[in-house]
Amino acid sequence: MRPLDPDKREKILQSVYTLTGRQGLASVNISGISKTAGIATGTLYIYFKNKEEVIQLAYAAVEDKMTQAMYHDFDLNLPIRQSLKKIYINMLNYRLNHYDETIFIDQYQQSGYIQLNFSKQLAEYEKQNKPLYDLLEKGKQEGIIKIVDSIMLISFFDGAVRSCSTGIMQKLFSLSQQLIDDNFDMIWRGMS
Template structure:
């Protein structure tokens, strides 16, 4: 049996991400994905049995990449605000550089394609961030709210900022990033 071509899988994934951003998760078909990738529909079926399998595998890849990027350069022993800043900036950078993946993850997370088990695994990948939030609460540096609410506030503000800037073709400068970080910090600090 011939091994699967990782390059073709990457092209199928890229085509899927663009189509989901343009048309939504429910609005795409395997033939649309194949056409966008420049392949015959049968070629896509060599790599994925159906749309559901493709969506699940792509979601797992994107959510793993997203979580890994959250923690690039993160040192859990750093002072809380420094560690939080690292994760926040990583989250923002990933959301800007991988906008199609951000849209895809957001659309998939609550779709019927993604199982409760997959959602749980996705949340577990972000456990170091939750632990950091709990540490900030314990050190009385941030609001004494459930960590899920704080994480939702932070992640939601980053996502909405990036979506607004992307759709309105606004530049996000380094100065603007730091100002936005401080706004977010002001929103969670105790």
């Protein structure tokens, strides 16, 4: 048996993001994925058992890429505000440069798919985002960050970045250094 082509697998996953960006996750189906990826439906089934597996693996893949981007050049030893702003800028840049992927993430997290392996996904999320959890704990210990559950702080942070990127992409406001700074200042005031 021939080894599976990683480029084909990536095309399949990318087609899920593209379709979600165009028509929403609820409308994504195997036929559309195959057509968008430029492969036969039978070929798709060589790589994935069913639509649910494609969706689950698409989420895991994009979550991994986004997490790696979030912590690029992150340094826990820098001041809390500076470290958090680095994560914020990295996350905002990722969302703006990979908008279909982030639409997919957002819709996945609000769909029933998240419940299929919720405990496992939450544990993986906490593991991947240990730098942020550690930063928040450090900030709490130093009296800089509010003493509330870290997942609540992360949800607040994530929601603010998501709203900002959506506003930029929908042209509600223009991307500028002033917008980036103002949005982060609001986040900071909400968390400190």
